[in-house]
Structure formats: C-alpha cells, structure tokens
Amino acid sequence: MQQIKVGDTLPTVSLKYCPYDAELKNACGIPQVLSTDSFKGKKVVIFGVPGAFTPTCNNNHLPEYHEKYQDLAKKGVDQVVCISTADAFVMDAWGKWTNVSDKVIMAADGNGDFVKATGLVQDLTKVGMGAVRSKRFAMVVDDMKVVYVGVETQFGVSVSGAGAVLAKL
Amino acid sequence: MTQIKVGDSLPSVSLKYCPYDASLEHACGIPQNLDISSLKGKKVVIFGVPGAFTPTCNNQHLPEFRQKYDEFVKKGVDQIICLATTDAFVMDAWGKWTKTNDKIILAADGNGEFVTATGLVQDLTKIGFGAVRSKRFALIADDLKVTYVGVETASGVSVSGADAVLAAL
Helix, strand or coil, rough: CCCCCCCCCCCCCCCCCCCCCCCCCCCCCCCEEEEEEHHCCCCCEEECCCCCCCHHHHHHHHHHHHCHHHHHHHHCCEEEEEEEEECCHHHHHHHCCCCCCEEEEEECCCCCCCHHHHCEECCCCCCCCCCCCECCEEEEECCCCEEEEEEECCCCCCCCHHHHHHHHH | CCCCCCCCCCCCCCEEECCCCCCCCCCCCCCCCHHHHHHHCCCCEEEECCCCCCCCHHHHHHHHHHHHHHHHHCCCCCCCEECCCCCCHHHHHHHHHHCCCCCCCCEEEECCCHHHCCEEEEHHHHHHHCCCECCCCCEEEEEEEEEEEECCCCCHHHCCCHHHHHHHH
C-alpha cells in the first residue's frame, strides 16, 4: 500500500487499547476496540513506534508526547494516540511503565492493519522483530483528513517527534 | 511443521534475550543471542506463552515457574527459559515487571523461528494478536533431546505448568 500523505483520508481500521484506569496497577482488563472512525470531527495526533520498551521509543519518542501534551491540547489537539504492532496488553503495560497512559492513548495495531493500510509497515525480521512492524512516524489528522505526516528515514526522532508536530499545528 | 515430540532434537535456532543485570532497572542493554545449540549437555525446561503481559501468562504461568525454581534445580534442571514471539525488549520488561528475570531466562522468538520449527505456532489474528504466536506449552530437553512435551488445548495452565513439568522430571 502506498504511504499515506497530506490530503488523504484516514482509513477505517480497528485498533485495540486498555482504557486508562488509575486503579488497575498491574494488568489490563479486557481490551476495547478503538476504531479510527471515532476520530471523526476531532483533531488527533497519531504517532507510531517500531517497538514498545525499545530504547528510542521508550526514552525519547513516547515521553516527549506526554511532556508536551498540554502544548498540543492548547493547539486544539483532542487526542494523542501511540501505535505499535504489539497487542493491547503490551501497550497497556508500556503505558504504565512510562507513566504516560493518563494522557496518551496506547493503542495496539496487533495484526498490522493500520500500518499496512497507510503504507507505514516495515519488515524487521533481520533484527529479530518479525515482519510486521510500524515505521517511526507521526501524523496529524483533522476530521479524518491527514494534514501532516512525518516519517523517519533513519534512527532517532525528528519529523515524527512532538516538537515537529507542534510546529505544524 | 509437525509438532515436536518426545525423542526429537531441538531445532538449531537462535533466540534473543537481555542478560540479567540487577542494576539495569529501566531498559535492556543490547539483546544477545541465545543459540539453542548452546543448550547441549544441559537439562533445560522451555515453556512458551502466547503473550507477555497477558492475564494467564502474567498471573499464573510465568510466576509458577519462578516460585518453584529451586525444586527444578533439585531435579537437575540447569536453565528455565520462557519464550514468546515478541522481541527481547518486551521480554526483558516483562521479566522486570514480574520480578522473575533473576532466575528465568525471558527469551524472544521475535521472528517465530522456534515455534515454527517445532510446530508450536498459532495464528491469533482473530483476536488482534497477529499470525505468529506461540501456543502455550512446556518441554523438557536433555542434551537437546526432548523428553517431555505438554501443549495446552484449552484456556489455562495444566500440562504446560510448573507442576506438570516437575512431575515429569
């Protein structure tokens, strides 16, 4: 599938997530469906990471979005969604591990439907991470229309980071 | 691939893992290879779980092996390895989360090579877990020869649990 670009409509895909519950310390309850249709009428930032708990994702990419959440909200963002091709239990645990799940929706693209539909999938078999992983990216979607896409082409966080997205809002 | 059975040899594949380091609280260093061939001459227990951080795996299957570790040692077991088809970073985080990684080796079969080679792979696309997941199983291998295999056919932990394996030793 061709890589999604500005002006495209976000595909209708179901993700999964564990709703934030301050009481549930040690595990997710039952994963719920998060359909991209629910973003209709909203301004949403979606950023994708190759792997939960991996160094750049863990220490850099995800925390920045949590730290800058208020800045994003001030610019009209309704939701910040983090995606990877792990399942909802791993994403939930990662959100708790990094203390971000009160603000960032940790969403699971467990079958890779979203990353395939948007052309943002990558094969990381050669580093033992399997064939269906997300690229590192960020996008801004306004009422289902893509208004920004930043996809990293090398290590690190630049066009997919919170700073780059804020500059575009 | 047909399911591995008693008398078979373990396949020569490589897993990945983050070596236990009591000082590294928050992330893995650099994942290392764990070659199955390195288990030659040893008595090892390998148990597989469909998903790290998922309820049964998290609350029952993994902790039981950790709790009964000393009993396994008394029966001549050199290593206990837990594997899933996720990557080493997620397995490492899970080991820390459950406080089991001082005794259990949390190994990553990130490309599903081990579970595919042993016929222990299952497709969990219908619940959003992707096509390459481990079945819930346990096996004992003595100098690379399989002496016990228990594969669950229903929810829960029975033939793949610590007690069943201890009884088979």
